[in-house]
Amino acid sequence: MIAQTLRTWWKWWKWWPFRHNELPKLFLCAYVLLALAAPLLAPQNPYDPTQIFAWEASSAPGTPSGGGYVYWLGTDGLGRDIASTILYGLRISLMVSVISSAIAAAIGLAAGVSAAFFGRWVDIVIMRLVDLQLSLPTMLVALIAIVTLGPSIDRIILALVIVQWAAYARMVRGVALGERGKPYVDAARLLRLPTHRILFRHVLPNSVPPVVTLIPIEIGHAIALEATLSFLGLGVPVDKPSLGSAVANGFQYLLTGQYWISLFPGLALFGLIASINFVGEDLRRRLDPRREPQ
């Protein structure tokens, strides 16, 4: 009897997703695919007012819709299909975070390497800016940025870039300074290599790997931050909800028992950030020379 139970447990345990390091990656791929294929998969385009029926607002999960499909995850207070909202929101969340992280990483990389390599006033100016930005909580900086810039998707990306670039710059500078002091760079200098060649062929390629580990973390941050800003009503336009604003839309219904409006988008958001973080963790461990026993 007990043995039987244990065996069943073991069987299930084997299927527990995070026993294997590959599963977060699968999750992440699935997320990306879902986001890319959202228009094909979603029964409803939640951004197209002609496809939404406000009379079917706040339907519980499983309610059939007037459009001939089923609201498997229910609808929100305006009749948007939660499942479709999640798929489309995923697109926005991913797009905003990936674009902003890419821009921030590029700016941070350029700024950090320049600061490290040129030193003197370039270093001072860049690092003062970085210090300034990092000496404030990111949330506050994002808040001020978005308030000043005004909400729209491109402004959010800009705000996220403003928030993120400094972290990259500081890390790149640290790494690049370390690299710059290494003998192989000295050897390159002894060959009188042009500065740009030392920078781009020697210092930069070796500064990138540690920075790569930062990217997933920052994408995760960006998703969370965008969601938070949207939650506070400072993010994406109301009729084009991201995952964060989808959760926010459900907040007011939470107390009345219409849990599905915020629960499902929240789960999707959580799963997305978690799988990015797990993949990032894995990446970092792989690139870390002092590998921890695992």
Place this chain on the structure above:
Amino acid sequence: MQKSSHLKTIRLIALLGGIASAAFFTSPVAAQELRVATSYKLMTLDPQFADLNENTSLLSHIYERLVYQDERLNPVPGLALSWKRLSDTQWQFKLRENVRFHDRSPFTADDVVYSLERVRSVLKPPSGSFQSYTQSIKAVRATDPLTVLIETTASAPALPLALSSIFIMPHPSSGFRSTEELNSAAVPPIGTGPYKFASWQSGERLKLTRNDDYWGGKPAWSEVDFRVMESPAARVAALTTGEVDLADSLPARDVATLKQRGVTVVSASAARSNFLQFDVDRDPLPGVTDKAGKPIPNPFKDKRVREALSVATDRPLLSDKILLGYGTAAAQLFPNGLPGTSAKLVATPPDYEKAKALLAEAGLSDGFNVVLAGPAGRYPGDAESLQAIAQNWARIGVRAQPVVAPFSVFATKRSAGEYPLWYGGCSGDSVSLCLDTVLASPNAERKTGANNYGRYRNPAFDDLLMKAQAIEEGPERNAALAAATEFVLADYPIVPLYHFHLIAGYGKHVSAYSVHPRGWTTAMQAVPTGE
């Protein structure tokens, strides 16, 4: 069951915090104490500082007005027993006898003169918003201790109504009190009202005690404790746990839960409306394009377009789904039945075919794109309504892009002319006021059209309105106002959406509560449960 789990929780928390002293338990409710959770944050103790329900609602416990508005918005005697129009420009107010301020000093005509003078000439901006009520006054005189004579610059038939907004303060021995003086609590606020000031924390709490000498008889509650809870969830929670006896401005979606937990919920349509307003003036109009994104001439100059959008708006959806039944579909400015409203104006279900036909007639059968702006969280259902309306209009080919912003941002942009079409609201002491500010042509001299951001001009309506306003308070005036409303709304300058309901809830210490359409929350509206 309930009790034991409650105890367990308390024990758990006591353990967690390491504090197990019973001394910290909140004291039991004093007999006849009314605890109210209100959304109105009281920011000043100066009753004449700002014309916001925030202040007037709570301060009306302490201060009183010459004239009251009852729940049908009709003027009824307050500190003035009666009033009489002596001539076109002269009003006489007879004051109530044997009224005393909280400091035992008698209430006389001098106090009325002082209060009106303070509003008219002493208070400097930004505390000037009450001046709109006194703008018609030329002079105020006390002819005897219980008679006040008011001279107006021109005919002012609605003066008693205007005075229903002004609180009477005792006149000090010298000079006028400043707002700072009153706020500093060095001079406790003194009025004639049923409750006396006890203590105050700005924006958080107001405590009152019974005025046993009140002229209207002993007030029902010995003590009143207003707790400011801006978050609706907090008010709901406080009401459910019995932390307060009464809460105002409850969200409609919480009503079911509240009822389940033994809370009595009462509601009434607010004396107001929310509507969409068109910019009918500018050409070209920012935020309006054809489907390809190219600018088009201002479509709202065409009455058929305005009518089409009005006809295509699903008002029952707004009142039933967005406001969950706690709203009344609107076809005019105040809920039907209040003075100055027309029984002929009734909201109808949307007729998309008719709307399409109207658009086609106007040469816009392809529809167009338009920005639909509004505030977020200022009024119940504001942002959600815009999205629902966008859904409605999408069916006739009009693609509305809802844009919501915090109210001040929205208001700044609206006054800067950034929007073609927006969500607005109107409230006040009478329909007349709304007609004046929203629909009358902007006129600096007559001070009309303050909220007519769309610069709608209808001279015929202006005439009708002026004539109606010249009539003294009464059925005749109300009928004329209703007729003017019918006339102007047939031109669709605005799309009335709904009159949202004011929802209040109360627990077992209260036996009845009457919701006032002006949205006031007072202890006087609550009846205690008899012993």
Place this chain on the structure above:
Amino acid sequence: MTDAAFFAPLLEVRNLSLQYRSPGGPIPILHDISLYLKQGEVVGIIGESGAGKSTLGNAILGLLPPAFEQSDGTICISGMDLDRIDSRQGEALRRRRISAVFQDHTTSLDPLMSVGAQIAETIRAAEPTLCSEDVYRRVVALLKQVEIDDAERRFRDRPHQFSGGQRQRIVIAMALAGSPDLIVADEPTSALDATVQKQILALLRHLVEETGISILLVTHDMGVIAEIADRVVVMRHGHIAEQNAVSVVLDQPQNDYTRRLLAAVPKIRLTGDSVDTSVADTISVPALAIGGHGITKTFPLGRSVLPLMNSRRKAALQDISFDLLPGAITGVVGESGSGKSTLGRIFAGLEQADAGTIRIGEEIVDASRSSRKTGLLGRVQMIFQDPSVSLNPRMTIEKALRESVRYGARATGNGSGSLGAMMDRVGLSRSLLARYPHQLSGGQKQRVAIARALLARPQIIVADEPTSALDVSVQAEILDLLKEIVAEQNVTVLFISHDLAVVQALCRFVYVLKAGQIADSGSSDFIFTRSQSPYTRSLIDARPRRFTH
């Protein structure tokens, strides 16, 4: 105690095999190791990197991470099998009777605790009943025993307030504090300068003679073994290659590997038959003169917010003048911190001096100006100490070498033919060209570094401790290669080293640096045989006598 236990050796390891559990299956680390150690004996374990000597030391101390698994054999103390008796008892026994000294004196002490407290803590762990008065007295006595001056006053000092040698003495005091029978010392002196190493070894020997303690000494340095050990165990690839008395191993090694190891150890000759008598004791400036004059360099002490307030500076080099023999190797010797590396870097143009000039032939360059502007940069190539970081890890060997060809000072433009030839010259297979540095061994990487320097066709090469990160056998090969190349290619080499023997083997002229100043200079012959400079003498004396003729 039974007789058997009494007569049993203090430590006995029998047929010990260890493996490491890795995801790809167990990897054997130690095979069938047997050794013993008697009371009052110093046994050395020697081997090159990867021989498993430290693992063995840790196994005896019981400090192996859980991933290591003892697959066979036993470790006994006084005849008691540590694995067979109850594990807590075994642990207690091990702790009471074995103590340790580790290599890195910067991490062997808790940086946040005063040294006195740390030693006291150790005493209390061994004898919990001792009163604090006695503990204090014991601590002071121990500090005195390891020759820390002013022990009472320094009781409360933190580790960072002591020098490296002193710290290692404190670590030894701590090892002695629990009155153990055996100290396992893992490379106790390899992070120290030769003169300090000598003192520490003397201290250890003294302690053995005085207290009868036993020491198991793990080291890669034959000199240390020669200096202190009674018996030696030679390890290679996890096996014991040879095990015998020191004199036997050093004089009549039985094993090939031991023989090679011994042959590779550089030796100093103090007898008159010099390598080269043609070099005078001082260099008379030849036509093509290379050298530096009046080179001074200081470093700021700490950083200040205001740039002008950096008044406190530490002198690294004070008015150094030197000449190099063209087409030959000139050595610079000194202990750590003597400024020898800074001198090399200034000479190569990697750092700016505060003052001084550098002369290359007719050209005289101001060393205090940007070397890029003066044209100094690029004239000199360098070979660095640690080959693992001196090659760009993201460039294949071929790319790295080609860069050198393309940008080198006297680039001749011949393509891959010369690359291949150079690979042949430095003794590397041409197939390695396509590889990345991490796919090469340390010795191979250093050969690539030499090839890179040569391909730039410099007039001068600065070699900064090019062999000190390498195993002795590899070191010998690299030194031979350097020697051959100098002879062949007619380059001038400035060779920087802390190892006198290496310098003597390579250099024709030697400068001895001490605290940023030249303490002594002269032909190699002069320095090693006739110099009367006390500093030079002390450096030579610090060498193990066994490897000094």
Place this chain on the structure above:
Amino acid sequence: MTLFSAVFGRMGQAVVLLFVMSLIGFVGIHAVGNPVFNIVNVETATVEDIQRATIALGLDQPIWRQYLVFAEDLLSGNFGISYVYHLPAFSLVMEKLPATLELAVVAMLLAATLGVLIGLVAGRQPGTRLDRTILRASVFALSIPSFWLSMMLILGGAILAGRFPSGGRGATARLFGSDWSVLTVDGLRHLVLPALALAIPNIALIARLTRAGTIEVEGLDFIRFCRAKGLSPHRILLRHTLPNISVPIVTIIGLQFGGMLAFAVVVETIFAWPGIGKLLIDSIQLLDRPVVMATLTFVSVAFVTLNALVDLFQAVLDPRVRLPRKG
């Protein structure tokens, strides 16, 4: 860097920070909208009323002149009067401080104790199943967006279990002239959920840091030495491991605490906790510039001060910090 120059540098940094912050905040809010619409009742006010109120607040002046007036007032310690609350802006911030402070302190105490404990448990046996579970759990905990975590806590703790209030501060008791929730049972009940919401990500963060520090320190020779000489694991942990990992932990606690003072924006909004974060977000939405400026200034000063305190603490804890670093 010496301690003196570190403190000196921090002060300089603080001044620059404050200047830039005030400029951005000031101009930003100006650009967003006119606060006058929140002050007058726009539904009844006339155009003149609005105009007069604008003049009264000085908002009709050019922005640079407004800034000069603001800067001048600021130098005399005056942040101006809140547009909305009609109270001195700074005293308004100070009034909200106890609420935020007690929330942050309770959350941080929770996070620090649990985080260090969990981190130690994991770090002492790296690679075991327990350690991997803790590591994974920490990634999950760090992945939960704080607003969703708060909502789920409300769902679980307030709606489903019904044990804790979903929002508000509850009863308070007066001490040192401020109101504190921690002093009443009811206040504590209100505190539990928001404190958890703030603490959970920090537990994970501190646990990870502690774990990494423990693994690093326990691998150092002196800890191996301590073990070799037979010190009790207990003593090694308390006297050697903990002090040596405390520097990064204290640093992160300091930074996170500063973050909490400001970052509580989300948690305070959801739980309707009347603290500084809620004041800030409300004031931003109401364009109450004096309050926004006072809040931002306070948070910046608090942040810089905390950083300086962390530096100081590091110097006290680790004697090596005072020495010049090796060039």
